[in-house]
Amino acid sequence: MKRTDTNNAVAETLSAQPLVEPVINRRDFVKGGAAVAASTAFAALSSRAGAAQLPFSDDYGPLQPTNCEVTGLPLLALPAGFVYFSYGWTGQPQSDGTITNSNHDGMGVVAARGNTIALVRNHEVNRTSGRNTHPVGSRGVYNPSQGGGNSNLLFDVVNGKFVSSYNSLGGCIRNCAGGITPWGTWLSCEETFHNWGVGNQGFNHGYVFEVPGFGISDGEPIREMGRFSHEAAAVDPATGFVYETEDTSNSGFYKFEPAGAWGDLKSGGKLYAMVLDNTARVETRSAAEGTVWNVTWQEIADPDAKSESCFSQADQAAIIRRGEGCWYDQGKIYFCATSGGPSGAGQILCYDPRKETCTVVFNSPNASVVSGPDNIAVSPRGSILMCEDGSSDPKRLVALTQSGETFTFAENRLNFQAGWIDAIDAAYPGTKAGFLSSPTGNFTGSEWAGATFDGRWLFVNIQTPGVTFAITGPWENGSL
Numbered sequence: 001m002k003r004t005d006t007n008n009a010v011a012e013t014l015s016a017q018p019l020v021e022p023v024i025n026r027r028d029f030v031k032g033g034a035a036v037a038a039s040t041a042f043a044a045l046s047s048r049a050g051a052a053q054l055p056f057s058d059d060y061g062p063l064q065p066t067n068c069e070v071t072g073l074p075l076l077a078l079p080a081g082f083v084y085f086s087y088g089w090t091g092q093p094q095s096d097g098t099i100t101n102s103n104h105d106g107m108g109v110v111a112a113r114g115n116t117i118a119l120v121r122n123h124e125v126n127r128t129s130g131r132n133t134h135p136v137g138s139r140g141v142y143n144p145s146q147g148g149g150n151s152n153l154l155f156d157v158v159n160g161k162f163v164s165s166y167n168s169l170g171g172c173i174r175n176c177a178g179g180i181t182p183w184g185t186w187l188s189c190e191e192t193f194h195n196w197g198v199g200n201q202g203f204n205h206g207y208v209f210e211v212p213g214f215g216i217s218d219g220e221p222i223r224e225m226g227r228f229s230h231e232a233a234a235v236d237p238a239t240g241f242v243y244e245t246e247d248t249s250n251s252g253f254y255k256f257e258p259a260g261a262w263g264d265l266k267s268g269g270k271l272y273a274m275v276l277d278n279t280a281r282v283e284t285r286s287a288a289e290g291t292v293w294n295v296t297w298q299e300i301a302d303p304d305a306k307s308e309s310c311f312s313q314a315d316q317a318a319i320i321r322r323g324e325g326c327w328y329d330q331g332k333i334y335f336c337a338t339s340g341g342p343s344g345a346g347q348i349l350c351y352d353p354r355k356e357t358c359t360v361v362f363n364s365p366n367a368s369v370v371s372g373p374d375n376i377a378v379s380p381r382g383s384i385l386m387c388e389d390g391s392s393d394p395k396r397l398v399a400l401t402q403s404g405e406t407f408t409f410a411e412n413r414l415n416f417q418a419g420w421i422d423a424i425d426a427a428y429p430g431t432k433a434g435f436l437s438s439p440t441g442n443f444t445g446s447e448w449a450g451a452t453f454d455g456r457w458l459f460v461n462i463q464t465p466g467v468t469f470a471i472t473g474p475w476e477n478g479s480l
Contacts, residue, residue, distance in 0.1 A: 022111060022184040058383075058479040059399070059407035070427045073420055075467075077394075077411040082473030087162040088121070088153055089424055090466030091131070091434025095164035099434035100151060101125060101133045104461035104468060106177030106232060106375055107450030111184035111213025115158040117454055118213035120168065120186035121151050121461065121468065122175040130436050134170030140216040142171035143203035149175055150188050150211050155470065157455060162470070169217040173205045176247065177375055177449070179233035179326060183263040186211045189230030191247050196306045206230065206305070208244070210265060225256045226271050227305040232326035232375065234333050236353055243333045243351065245323030252310065252317045253335060253351070255297055272297035273314035274351070276358060283319040284349060284360065285340045289404075291360045293318075295351065318358075321347070325376030325387070334361070334384060336373045346373040348384065348400065362400055367391050369406055370398040377451040379458075379480040385409065387448035387460070394444035397451065397460065401479045409480065410471070412462055414443040439465040 060079035068075050068086045076084060090102040101123040111118045123133050125148045132147030134140075140149075149169040155162050169175070169188055176191035193206040206228055207221030231247040240262040244254040253274040260267030276282040276293035284291075298314045311317060322338040333351040340347030341363035348362040362384075364370045372390025379385055384400040397410040416439050425432035432438060446464040453459075458471040458480075 022182050058401045058403070058405050060409065060474070060478040060480075063408065063411055065413060071423045073423055075414055076469065076471075077413050078471070079409070079473070079478075081477075082471060084469045084471040085161070086424075086467050086469055087428075088151070088165055088466075088468040089428060089431050089435075091431045091436065092165075092428045093430040093434060094151065094166050096136045096166035098134075098136065098167050099131050099430075100165065100466070101128065101131050101147065101149075101167075102464070102466045104463055104466045105175065105449045106179075106189075107459065107461055107468070108178070108180040108186055108452045109454040109459065110180045110186045113214065115156055116163060117155050117157055119153040119155065119452070119459055119468075120178075120188070120211050120213060121153060121450060122178060122188055123148055123151065124174050124176050124191065124463070126173040126192075131434065132170055133167045133172075133175075135167045135216045140167075140169050140219045142169075142209070142219045142221065143173075143200060143205070144171055145201050146171050146173050146203075146205075148172040148190070150186070150217070152211070152213070153468065155457075155459075157457060160457075160470070160472070168215070169209055169211050169219065171203075171219060172209065173200075176230065177232040177325070178208075179235065179242075179328075180452075181210075181235045181263070182237035184213050186213065187233045187235075187242065188217075189233060189244070191229050191231060193227070193229045193248075193305075193309065204304075208233065220266070222265050223304045224268050224271060225265065226254060226300065226303045226310050228310045231324045232335070234326040234328040234335070236328060236331075236333065238331070239353070241353070243326060243328075243335070245320070245326045245335050246311065247322055247324055247338075248311070249322065249339070250311070251320045251323045252314060253320055253323055254300075254310070271300040271303040271310065273300060273310065273317035274358065275314075275316045276318040280316045281319055283321075284337060284347065284358075285319075285321045285344075286342055287360045288342075289360050289363050293358045295356045295358050320349075324374045324389075327376050327378050327384075329378035329382075334376060334378065336376055336386070338372045338374055338389065343367075345369070345371055345390065346386075348373065348376070348386075362404070370396070370400075373398070374447060375449050375451055377453060379453055380455075380475070381479050383479045385451050385458075385480065387451050389447035389449075392445075395446060395448055395462075397448055399480055410448075410460075412444050412446060412448065414446065414462060414465070414467075416440050416443065416465075435465070
């Protein structure tokens with residue numbers, strides 16, 4: 001099919017749908033029941049409306065190697081009864097005539113049209129050889145010399161299948177994570193920082209970009225949201241304020257207050273860094289579960305960081321050890337310190353914007369429980385699903401329940417054997433050539449990323465060699 005034909009096909013698919021509905025309005029939380037009594041500080045979650053009351057164990061039983069419904073390959077280990085579909089492999093031809101970029105990272109279900117939902121997926125790359133995330137045509141590209149950005153995936157939730165994919169933002173560096181908005185877009189965050197005006201063909205990087213669930217970004221950074229090594233973002237729908245994490249050894253937690261109307265991030269605003277107990281440079285790492293701080297905010301005078309980094313400008317800001325995943329749920333913002341906690345294996349914190357408090361809800365006791373939680377998502381039943389990016393091998397999806405318990409929901413079993421790439425290419429013709437060099441070897445240590453739920457579906461990525469999964473099964477048997 002000619003590229004112009006594929007472009008027309010994508011356009012027809014988009015235009016033939018009803019108006020966009022933000023996915024935040026579609027969430028199907030379990031209703032009823034009083035709050036679960038938690039034995040740890042994770043009681044901060046148990047006060048959420050509709051906390052599930054389970055008459056059985058939180059987990060779903062032991063994991064077992066499970067074949068992909070599309071390729072027939074044993075790519076994952078899952079509990080009995082769960083099935084999954086792989087899609088969006090690195091190199092897979094897309095609906096717009098481009099090939100899928102590599103390094104799949106943060107992702108969100110951001111909008112819907114009838115039974116079709118739109119996911120936006122980050123690609124944590126910069127310059128690439130032979131593939132990039134530039135949209136077809138001249139729109140949606142920031143710095144033409146860079147290959148990072150986003151691709152959008154359309155999924156039919158009734159028939160349980162991916163419909164199409166296309167590039168939606170290009171010309172970026174290391175689009176690591178981001179976050180969904182309540183108005184049907186995705187905030188794509190560059191995880192990079194450099195001195196003002198140095199290199200990159202005159203383009204500065206380290207920004208946030210906005211990507212529609214259906215359509216293509218304008219490719220323009222939102223400079224007032226800060227220029228730093230971004231990781232993830234979460235929006236409080238009550239205020240429209242955006243909360244941002246920073247992935248550096250000593251990082252801040254930020255709040256962006258837009259100056260424009262609700263949902264308008266591009267009319268400017270003010271950026272602030274979190275301060276704990278009115279004390280400079282409080283470190284969360286050594287704090288025990290249940291520790292609560294009062295929160296105030298220090299304004300960042302120059303969010304574009306022309307002469308000094310945002311974190312350096314906020315000399316009172318609290319220190320987060322590698323701030324990564326960030327998620328809004330039921331009036332609270334959950335975010336993780338990937339290297340936080342007394343053990344250094346990971347820490348989950350909860351910011352309450354109504355009470356202006358920050359609470360330690362979980363410290364990983366050691367790497368065997370969870371090692372380096374990165375992207376996170378709150379499930380329909382109120383548990384936090386953590387994407388591992390630490391020392392474990394195989395890498396796991398680990399759930400943290402409202403009662404403070406943890407269990408492994410899935411394992412990465414991507415150990416490429418002879419014939420695997422041919423099976424993938426048979427399912428998605430052209431993928432083998434698009435890989436540029438066929439993947440070989442063991443990828444079980446590659447990180448999980450981009451977990452996001454919609455109804456009975458969990459969507460999640462494995463970064464290398466780059467693939468997206470849609471998982472479904474008997475969710476009602478456990479706490480996810």
